[in-house]
Amino acid sequence: MRTLIRFLLLVTVCAFLLPAVAGAETLTQSFDHKLGMNQAAQSWEHRIDLPDAMAQKGMSFFRRALTLSGKLVIEREELTPTYYYVRVHLPKAFLGSKGSLNVRLEAVENMPPCAPVARPTGLALAKNSDPTAPTFTWNGLGKYAAVSLYDVTANRNVFERIVLDARSYGMDEGRLPIGHHYRWAVCESDECARYSPEAQAGFRLELRTERCWTCNGYGWVRCNTCNGTGIVVVQGQNGQPVQTMCSWCHGTGRQTCTFCNGTGRIERPIAIPE
Ligand SMILES: [Zn+2]
Ligand SMILES: [Zn+2]
Incomplete structure (x- = not known):
């Protein structure tokens, strides 16, 4: 119980200290990128070094905050006491795309403890x-x-x-x-x-091969033109209705299923855990 209280106290103190570390200085930088129409995907590398003025004061980078906007994504990053490295990327887009990354770095003189994050x-x-x-x-x-x-x-x-x-x-x-x-x-x-x-x-x-769900595995669907009867009614020479064979399905009342090309089977990609 005492350990728990001590732990809770520690957590409270840390939570209080973290938002504003005494003597901390911040550095903010933005990176904007864009791709033109149909331009290939591209990656860009950026590095922010600890400014000399901060290094001379014995400061080092402690933490970073990132804000992404637009279509820009981050591929990898690394924060060390003396530099921050980041590689950003814009995937190819037919109409082109753009986006930006804002990096806010905080440097301190005495590095506070940083609790490790648990494995996901x-x-x-x-x-x-x-x-x-x-x-x-x-x-x-x-x-x-x-x-x-x-x-x-x-x-x-x-x-x-x-x-x-x-x-x-x-x-x-x-x-x-x-x-x-x-x-x-x-x-x-x-x-x-x-x-x-x-x-x-x-x-x-x-x-995985599965039964086609459009035709239920039959490979054909009912002809839309004759509603499956194989017969359509047209107007004869004297205006009277005349029954004639449906030219779409040649009188069969069936049309080949276009989804499975008449095979009644479709192949679907599946992911199998291993
Ligand atoms: Zn038909
Ligand atoms: Zn089908």
């Missing part, structure tokens, strides 16, 4: 997301998360993002090839940018 849990792909561009979900308490996806079959990293204030992120660029094995990982951090150990999960993408 509950990694899963969102059930209703397209498996070839999945939405990653996890549980955790960190304000920042680093999500990365590795294609085991092709032996390369295919996706990485720093996510702000969210517990899920949908792949906003590219499609994953079917038949490959994948590993993905999440780690979280707080304002100090000290990341937790990685939590990992894996899956493979396969094509």
Whole structure:
């Protein structure tokens, strides 16, 4: 009980101290980027060094706050006592895109303790997301998360993002090839940018053959022109109605299902956890 009270006191003191560290100085910088119509996706690297004036006072970078706007995303970042590094990215967009990142860095003389963030849990792909561009979900308490996806079959990293204030992120660029094995990982951090150990999960993408839901597996659907009767009524020479064979379905009353091309089967990509 006493330990608990001491812990709570410590938490209260920390919460009180954190918003304004004595003698802290801040540095703010914005990075704006844009892509023209149909321009290829692009990444940019930025580095902010600790100003000499701060270094001479014995200060070092302690924490950072990030604000993203527009379509700009963050691929990776690193905060050290003497510099902040960030790589931002704009995915390709037909009509072009733009966005900006605002970085606010705080430097202090005496580095306060920075509690590590716990490893995220509950990694899963969102059930209703397209498996070839999945939405990653996890549980955790960190304000920042680093999500990365590795294609085991092709032996390369295919996706990485720093996510702000969210517990899920949908792949906003590219499609994953079917038949490959994948590993993905999440780690979280707080304002100090000290990341937790990685939590990992894996899956493979396969094509599953299913009954076509448009034609229920028959490969054909009822002809719309004759309503499935094979017969249409046209006006004869004297204005009287004349029954004639439906030319759309050649009298069969059926049209080939365009969804499955008449096979009655469709192939759908699925992600299998592994
Ligand atoms: Zn017909
Ligand atoms: Zn069909």
